[in-house]
Amino acid sequence: MSDFKELSRSVRGLTVLVTGAASGMGRATARVFAAEGANVAVTDVAEEGAETVAAEITKRGEIAKAWRLDVADRDEIIRVVDGVAAHFGGLDILVNNAGISVRVAIGDDGYDEAWTKALAVMLTAHPRLIRAALPHLRKSASPRIVNIASTEALGATALHSPYSAAKAGVTGLTRSLAVELGRDGITVNCICPGPIRTAITDRIPEEHKTLYAKRRTALGRYGDPEEVAHMTLSLCLPAASFLTGAVIPVDGGLMARNA
Template sequence: MEPYQPLSRSIAGKAAIVTGAASGMGRATAHLFAAERAKVAVTDLRQDACDAVVAEIGAAGAAGEARAWALDVSDETAIGRVVGEAAAAFGGIDILVNNAGFAIPADIAEDSYEDSWGPTIAVMLSAHQRMIRAALPYLRRSESPRIVNIASTEGLGATPGNSPYVAAKHGVIGLTRGLAVDLGREGITVNCICPGPIRTGITDAIPEEHKMIYAKRRVPLRRYGIPEEVAHMTLSCVLPAASFLTGAVIPVDGGLTIKNA
């Protein structure tokens, strides 16, 4: 029998890039990674919003390091620049979390449908592969390279009037699985998290009463989740010990996707 092999559950000193990190799940992930002593690139559209998160992390006394970069993930040139700058600042990249996103309702019969389709696919699908391609040279030099793509339970099903978002999130799952196969020989893991109903900026507009009704009807845990619950699953996927987990699609949804009625 082989001797027991201890595996590291620490990301201390690891360098991570988190997109969409100024709010919601991305912000929670940046906080958690820094608390776990990682070096975190906090990226989002607005520099001031990223700076605010970095200030929060500092005020919380996190043992890690956080730096802010404004980044529009629909801009391929900006992706290359920011990834390169973050790698130079941190001495490499070990972890990439593709989290940036938004939701624009869209009716396929309306002329405005294209106004939703283009930006949605650009930010929540094309940007994922572009971030990965930009980070890949650095990930290849890491001892425990990890990629986590944030999709949605909308990638496992669909709700009405949301087809661009649904298409993008299904695509993220496909991209995750395809790249897990392509990059597995190099020891680079690629996994996908599918959050369900989470209290973020996207769901802020839903009245609290309606949230409660939906959760009691559809979610076995009978509540909305919080961003920190998704962040902790993301952390689990990027640990050095998660070295044999790849191509996984993990719902963090309170049981939403397993409930039949």
Template sequence: MSGRLSELSRSVEGKVAIVTGAASGMGRATAYLFADEGARVVVADLGQQRVDEVVQAIREVHGADAALGVVTDVAEPDQLRALVEATVEWGGGIDVVVNNAGISLAGSAFQPDDEFETNWARTLDVNLTAHARLLRLALPHLSASGAGRVVNIASTEAIVTTPGLAAYAATKAGVIGLTKSFAVELGRHGVTVNCVCPGPIDTAMTAPIDAEAKATYARRRVPLRRYGDPEEVAHMTLNLCLPASSFVNGVAVPVDGGMSIRHT
């Protein structure tokens, strides 16, 4: 007996996907996963060497046409425009945008004014404004795709917060609001916009935290009693981009081992 009983595809083969912040952590895991599943991946991040390393790793496994590297500071509108133009020239269009690039800078009510203002402005530009800009620039191509997908990476810091990270928490909450607004507006154009909220994940951002402190936190706060792996987040991102996820729109999905639902 052969054939299928279902109709919707769970394949992203041949899709062209932009992943920002793709040179490390969750972004790199996402780029690798999409490439493994047959997508053509545009690796966007700061630093030529870091970008080249990820592109080379993908090409060694999946061939020269599987990845393109574009060095991009997402806080710079002209560089985002160049990213979209390079992607379309290389891939012929854009099917997926993963807004993953993000930074975490100190943002305390007690900081000196200059430091607070500088960190606030940079965090807003990278973590929130860049998401809106890239989506708007890519929108004509996402609409032409017929099944455009946008996934914004927020954080559980939008749900439960840490003292001293006001700008980070505010931008991640903003990402959820941005996701919902664009989801409502773009649904009629065949583009879905969703959001992933990672919890405690082993990335460069959490690397400075002492291992014992991580273990203690996980035991106390995470029902699964551990930090997550970047690839576990990447799989949720991929799921939201599948053709089969065509009726999922405007959601914010925590990937946090149950941390955000634990009361004590």
């Protein structure tokens, strides 16, 4: 039997790029990583929002810098990823979190446009970001990729087919790239959040959220963005070196419950 191995549970000094980091789960992820000593690239198409989050982090004496990033823009992805690596001296962790809300019926005139936009932001962007990050991740001692999907990839809701299709694609992409990049020591995992309190779900009346959560989740409540962010952090620890290709619901038991 081999000797006990001390594996690091610290991301201090590692550099993480988080997309969609101006609000919700992205903001929480940026703040959680910064609090643990990581260098955080706060990226979002909402430039002012990204700068606000970076300022919140640096005000606490932690390390962050904001970049505007439209994940549907291939050239901007390359520019920002290379800029992050140049600024921090490398890139260790990529968190593909950016997303949009899409609600459209299959028969609606705007369906094709909604489908194209949903896949551009929530699926096509992922391999583009990964391709841009690969040269930098291959130089890291603890390279990690975490893709944020949704429980909509595991079950479905009416009027959300572009969203569900994009998120299901993310789970398949995660498994495939986990196999492909495993030889490089790069882990690729996926989180499927369930009902989480974000700007999108803020539009739902509180009484409706309460009824839904009590009826559908084992814990009987909505989750907080930080609860997803801490799972993301766990997947990115240097000690999480033998976990790859996983699709993990963070849903309060939503997918486990039949009735």
